[in-house]
Amino acid sequence: MKILVCEDDTMTLKALEHRLKKEGYTVITAADGKKAAEILSTDTDIDLLLTDLHMPMLGGLELISLVRSNFKSNLPIIMLTRVGLEETVLHAFELGADDYITKPFNPDELALRIKRLLIKNKV
Amino acid sequence: MNIRWYDLAYLDEISGGDKDFILDMIQTFVSNAPDELNDLKNIAKNSEWSRLGESAHKFAPGLQFLGLTSLRPVINQLEEFAFEQKKLELIPDLIAKLESQCLQVIDELKKDFNI
Amino acid sequence: MNRCIIQGRFIFLITIIFFLQHYSSIVFAQPEKSLSEKSESSEKRYERAILWGERFYQLHLNTLALKQFDKAHKIKPGAYFPTYRSNQLKIKLHQPKNTNLGFMVFDFNKPGILISALILVILFSFTSMVTALTIVLVNRNHMILAEKRKQHLREEYQTMLVNFLFAKDINEELIQKIRRIASTNINRRILIDQMIDLSITLTGLEKERLKELYLALKLDQDSNKKALAKKWHIKAKGFRELAFMNIHSANSEIINCLSSKNDVLRMEAQFAMVRLNPDNSFGFLDFLQKRFTLWEQLNVYETITFHHLELPNFEKWLQSDNDSVVMFSLRMISVFKQISAYNSMLSLLEHTNPEIRNQTIQVFGNLKIIESLPHLKRIYKNETYSNCMTIVSAMGKMPDNSMLSFLKLVLDKEDDVQLQIEAAKAINKMGEEGSVALTKLLNSDYKNYQIIIKHVLDKRIS
Numbered sequence: 001m002k003i004l005v006c007e008d009d010t011m012t013l014k015a016l017e018h019r020l021k022k023e024g025y026t027v028i029t030a031a032d033g034k035k036a037a038e039i040l041s042t043d044t045d046i047d048l049l050l051t052d053l054h055m056p057m058l059g060g061l062e063l064i065s066l067v068r069s070n071f072k073s074n075l076p077i078i079m080l081t082r083v084g085l086e087e088t089v090l091h092a093f094e095l096g097a098d099d100y101i102t103k104p105f106n107p108d109e110l111a112l113r114i115k116r117l118l119i120k121n122k123v
Numbered sequence: 124m125n126i127r128w129y130d131l132a133y134l135d136e137i138s139g140g141d142k143d144f145i146l147d148m149i150q151t152f153v154s155n156a157p158d159e160l161n162d163l164k165n166i167a168k169n170s171e172w173s174r175l176g177e178s179a180h181k182f183a184p185g186l187q188f189l190g191l192t193s194l195r196p197v198i199n200q201l202e203e204f205a206f207e208q209k210k211l212e213l214i215p216d217l218i219a220k221l222e223s224q225c226l227q228v229i230d231e232l233k234k235d236f237n238i
Numbered sequence: 239m240n241r242c243i244i245q246g247r248f249i250f251l252i253t254i255i256f257f258l259q260h261y262s263s264i265v266f267a268q269p270e271k272s273l274s275e276k277s278e279s280s281e282k283r284y285e286r287a288i289l290w291g292e293r294f295y296q297l298h299l300n301t302l303a304l305k306q307f308d309k310a311h312k313i314k315p316g317a318y319f320p321t322y323r324s325n326q327l328k329i330k331l332h333q334p335k336n337t338n339l340g341f342m343v344f345d346f347n348k349p350g351i352l353i354s355a356l357i358l359v360i361l362f363s364f365t366s367m368v369t370a371l372t373i374v375l376v377n378r379n380h381m382i383l384a385e386k387r388k389q390h391l392r393e394e395y396q397t398m399l400v401n402f403l404f405a406k407d408i409n410e411e412l413i414q415k416i417r418r419i420a421s422t423n424i425n426r427r428i429l430i431d432q433m434i435d436l437s438i439t440l441t442g443l444e445k446e447r448l449k450e451l452y453l454a455l456k457l458d459q460d461s462n463k464k465a466l467a468k469k470w471h472i473k474a475k476g477f478r479e480l481a482f483m484n485i486h487s488a489n490s491e492i493i494n495c496l497s498s499k500n501d502v503l504r505m506e507a508q509f510a511m512v513r514l515n516p517d518n519s520f521g522f523l524d525f526l527q528k529r530f531t532l533w534e535q536l537n538v539y540e541t542i543t544f545h546h547l548e549l550p551n552f553e554k555w556l557q558s559d560n561d562s563v564v565m566f567s568l569r570m571i572s573v574f575k576q577i578s579a580y581n582s583m584l585s586l587l588e589h590t591n592p593e594i595r596n597q598t599i600q601v602f603g604n605l606k607i608i609e610s611l612p613h614l615k616r617i618y619k620n621e622t623y624s625n626c627m628t629i630v631s632a633m634g635k636m637p638d639n640s641m642l643s644f645l646k647l648v649l650d651k652e653d654d655v656q657l658q659i660e661a662a663k664a665i666n667k668m669g670e671e672g673s674v675a676l677t678k679l680l681n682s683d684y685k686n687y688q689i690i691i692k693h694v695l696d697k698r699i700s
Contacts, residue, residue, distance in 0.1 A: 008181070009181060009184045009185075010151055010155065011148060011151055011152065011184055011185050011188050012184045012188075014144075014147065014148060014151065015134075015137050015138075015148070015188065018137065018138060018141070018144050019137055019138075019139075022139055022141075034288065034292075034319040035319075037318050037319050037322060038317060038318045038319055040318075041318035042318070054180070056292075057288065057292050057319075058319065066322065070322070103184065103187070104133065104184075104187045104188075107136060107137045107139075
């Protein structure tokens with residue numbers, strides 16, 4: 001299973017990559033939404049998108065909207081957000097996100113949510 | 124007993140005990156943090172408040188990974204004052220506090236991990 | 239001139255905005271490329287183009303952003319992101335949501351044609367308002383000056399005319415001056431007005447001289463022209479001028495207007511007929527179809543009294559089919575005491591219109607025609623309440639003992655207090671016999687007359 005992780009903070013990106021690789025996923029990273037869009041335009045095997053909401057060059061919300069309209073409309077999307085941004089989270093859900101997780105993330109919780117979404121999507 | 128500002132419990136949890144990963148993360152912090160702190164100071168000097176808020180927001184995750192919970196309120200205040208452009212006279216002090224603690228942590232990390 | 243200043247300022251404002259727009263483009267423009275930059279790797283140029291494009295995109299400088307993304311696309315044709323942004327920007331730039339005035343672009347998120355139309359409406363409204371205000375102010379000043387000038391001329395002409403009319407010898411110089419005045423339209427109008435005003439107060443030789451002057455200056459042609467005009471207010475003025483100057487040239491037109499639907503025109507025609515036909519001043523009453531209003535009646539009455547016109551025998555209109563003419567005639571008979579119309583008036587006591595009967599009864603009372611008393615008594619029981627009141631009141635004006643028993647009957651039989659009071663008043667005016675009768679009634683136990691009779695006898699109440 002291939003997961004695209006889109007996060008502008010280096011340490012968070014490394015942490016996510018490490019954890020997800022440990023769970024057995026193939027991880028592709030992107031430091032901003034633009035790069036994520038580039039990857040999605042060429043690689044059609046991505047099974048899940050894990051994206052931060054606040055990024056330069058194509059923010060998380062725009063990326064979600066782009067994925068739903070231009071790429072895979074049923075690609076599972078999990079948002080990474082911090083506490084206190086409930087409105088943005090709701091907006092992301094309106095645009096088509098499937099789930100969200102707050103930072104600092106609980107690695108077990110993250111793994112569980114990803115697994116659940118992937119199974120649901122497969123079905 | 125040495126008292127340390129940093130706490131690697133969270134990194135340990137994420138990495139699942141992977142020491143190489145933890146070291147990599149520490150090295151990332153040690154190499155990036157000084158530049159990010161200088162950026163903060165320069166942006167504050169130029170009074171670019173919304174950029175300052177964004178930079179402070181970017182700086183926060185690194186502190187979380189190293190368990191620097193005491194600096195969490197400092198970063199929060201910095202973000203709040205910068206975005207809302209209020210109590211701007213307190214910002215230099217906040218940045219100074221942040222810098223002094225981070226430099227102390229970097230020193231500790233360098234000593235402890237021979238970086 | 240004001241319009242020119244406003245337009246000039248508008249053009250200046252637009253020029254300033256244009257230069258500001260151009261200046262802001264320079265500020266945000268990319269710095270000039272040096273030789274070293276040209277040799278940068280394509281990756282860095284691509285990243286730079288993406289960076290600037292995104293900056294412009296965030297600032298809604300869509301045209302500049304599109305240029306940068308197109309540049310990035312040329313450097314890396316396969317890259318998705320610049321193509322994505324370019325498509326977004328092309329849609330934005332081609333959608334009619336912006337209002338592009340050539341040098342300015344506004345984004346109101348509404349159809350461009352609507353925004354342009356609104357801007358045009360606003361500009362048009364503002365310009366119209368300023369123009370209208372200017373015109374109003376200029377006109378107002380003009381009118382004030384014109385009125386001042388007219389007033390000055392009026393005084394000057396009046397003095398001139400009085401000097402002419404009351405001069406012992408013929409003053410050729412003055413005559414020539416008046417002729418010169420009469421040669422211009424505006425001055426002619428003021429001169430005519432002054433001559434008409436004078437004619438109201440003049441009599442005898444001076445009036446004749448005024449008329450001669452009027453005709454010599456051919457001012458009667460002006461009045462005739464007005465009398466034949468289509469507009470009623472000009473026509474009315476013409477009638478008035480001809481009437482005052484006793485000029486008969488437009489009599490047929492005046493007769494035509496005697497039954498005009500326009501109240502003012504009809505009234506002026508009537509007035510003119512009264513003045514211009516001294517032998518048959520009120521001939522118009524013969525064929526007046528429309529209602530002869532109270533205002534018209536007053537106007538004619540005023541003409542008669544003010545100008546001492548010869549009075550006709552109003553009796554001949556008592557049989558008119560027009561009730562308002564009958565009413566007028568009755569009033570005139572009463573005012574001018576034409577008692578000779580008594581027999582004709584008697585027949586009016588049987589008229590179908592109760593108002594006419596009422597007026598007839600009043601005239602009998604006013605003229606104190608005692609011969610009418612038995613007839614009034616006869617018609618009493620079939621009359622309306624108002625007419626009964628008038629009958630009793632008329633009896634009071636011409637007290638006669640023969641009516642004492644009738645009035646006592648009224649006092650006794652009528653339930654209406656007002657009628658009883660009127661009857662008691664009429665009895666009271668009958669001299670000693672009346673007083674005795676009232677005193678008896680006062681002491682009577684039969685009916686409670688005390689209040690009514692005390693009220694009538696109270697000297698404080700006139």
